[in-house]
Amino acid sequence: MSSATVRAAEGIALSVICPTRNLTELADQDPPTVHYLAAHRILTDVPYVDFYRDQGNRGAHLIVDNGAFELGSPLSSAALLHAARMVGAHEVVLPDYLHDGTSTWAASSAAARELMDNEYGIGLCGVVQGADDLDWYRCLERMTECAFLDSIALPAPKRSDSSGPAFNRIAATAYMAERGLVDPNICYRLLGLSDSGDIELARQRRHTWIKSVDCATPVVMAALNIAILPGEGYRKPELSVEHIDSLNSSMLALARSNVTVLREAAGCDIRFPHAVTT
Secondary structure (H helix, E strand, C coil): CCCCCCCCCCCCEEEEEECCHHHHCCCEECCCEEEEEEHHHHHHHHHHHHHHHHHHHHHEEEEEEEHHHHHHHCCCCHHHHHHHHCCCCCCCCCCCCCHHHHHHHHHHHHHHCCCCCCCCCEEEEEECCCCHHHHHHHHHHHHHCCCCCCCCEEEECCCCCCCCCCHHHHHHHHHHHHHHCCCCCCCCEECCCCCHHHHHHHHCCCCCCCCEEEHHHHHHHHHHHCCCCCCCCCCCCCCCCCCCCCCCHHHHHEEEEEEEHHHHCCCCEEEEECCCCC
16 A cells, blocks of 8 residues: 555645646646646656656655556556656556446456555555446445555546446446445545536535546647636537647636636635746
């Protein structure tokens, strides 16, 4: 288990995913709290590594994601551990497969056997997935009962046209709370946001056991000149932040406004420490 500590933010701490060239304007935090890092970018992007290593030195909790969402499949345990060591990360996200609880548990438990009790004190985060509600329940049960996880993450579903927990994260957290499935010794996180993330966060913040969320949506929407308006909802664009090289000054201002809307919805007190220069 990881012994790393992290500052307790108000509400749900929101971490911004953005192009490397805009890390200072968008990803920097006051106070440094929690960051989700892409393992594949750590392995290929020196300025990215330098930025997040500095964030960690300033007290931020660094979580290395496994690359499944961006790459289509997760990186190997060895690659995740190497990436985590490169930035001095406190936690790695174990391999998962979108909406496949059976494969996710098999891959996560196998990776955990390789990574648990590592000499670097890096904690492990499991992701709850499910092809349907029963598959989701079984994955959650296994992760809740296992002894090797420091945190459990609930990903944004690919679609949100269901009332069941496998494809409805509000239903998922309500189920966990109502059934007493929240372990006080585990840190719970959200991975990403789907449509109308501000509305979801406003509802999720009542669950004080949810500690953090990451998102690229406010940055992608700014690149498309789309504002997030409080309480009005939005459709998440198909464009990936991986395909955005950088934002100009007007886009940066809009991205920060979008992030602020989401942070206010989440009850998050993290601020931008630097002004946008024109």
